[in-house]
Amino acid sequence: MTYPVDGKIQDRFAEGILLTLIEDGPKALQEPENYNVRANIMWAATQALNGLIGRRRATGLGDAYARPRADGDARLDHAQTLAIVLPALWNEKRDAKREKLLQYAERVWNITEGSDDQRIDAAIAATRQFFEQMGVPTRLSDYGLDGSSTIPALLAKLEEHGMTKLGEHQDITLDVSRRIYEAAR
Structure with a gap:
């Protein structure tokens, strides 16, 4: 979280990742065998770490x-x-x-x-x-x-x-x- 740079795509992408983690994180604790929940979390984590959300803006x-x-x-x-x-x-x-x-x-x-x-x-x-x-x-x-x-x-x-x-x-x-x-x- 830095300052506004009109990176609308990056902002919404990051917000989508956060919303997914907020929604599915507790489910993963309650349902540890739920493959779909775990897959969503892993996909969100992968997207958070791949560098795409940091393009065109300070990190x-x-x-x-x-x-x-x-x-x-x-x-x-x-x-x-x-x-x-x-x-x-x-x-x-x-x-x-x-x-x-x-x-x-x-x-x-x-x-x-x-x-x-x-x-x-x-x-x-x-x-x-x-x-x-x-x-x-x-x-x-x-x-x-x-x-x-x-x-x-x-x-x-x-x-x-x-x-x-x-x-x-x-x-x-x-x-x-x-x-x-x-x-x-």
């Missing part, structure tokens, strides 16, 4: 934060790291990502009432709730990770990987990353 930060893993030693997988980081990241960058977050709120979660900030808060909360519903905790503490020791290790990993200015505008410094990790405790 988001999820992968950047997932590389050094949220616990610094790869005990957490990519999805777990994203579930921890995304809600805090979106909250931190809510002003810069306002238009896209409002679009996400409306098109993915059907959140259309309330002030802009209320709708953004509701979309972030719905995202966090979905991750939790899928059995993917959304806080560092949910994994037994102490923020006081984990966050400095995470920041050191970002620095080690040369990831000191992240984001589509290169405006997420280590200080901003610290705030994001603190919010994800």
Whole structure:
């Protein structure tokens, strides 16, 4: 999630992938032998990873934060790291990502009432709730990770990987990353 670039096809494609995961994810947990549900999830995941939705636009930060893993030693997988980081990241960058977050709120979660900030808060909360519903905790503490020791290790990993200015505008410094990790405790 970055900023509007009039990438209508890419936006709708990404939203369709998300809607499929939101619809079929819980079904996969309830009906693990349901081939059609599993096939839809795998097809959605394949489409999300093949790079097509990123054409003609800047890409988001999820992968950047997932590389050094949220616990610094790869005990957490990519999805777990994203579930921890995304809600805090979106909250931190809510002003810069306002238009896209409002679009996400409306098109993915059907959140259309309330002030802009209320709708953004509701979309972030719905995202966090979905991750939790899928059995993917959304806080560092949910994994037994102490923020006081984990966050400095995470920041050191970002620095080690040369990831000191992240984001589509290169405006997420280590200080901003610290705030994001603190919010994800």
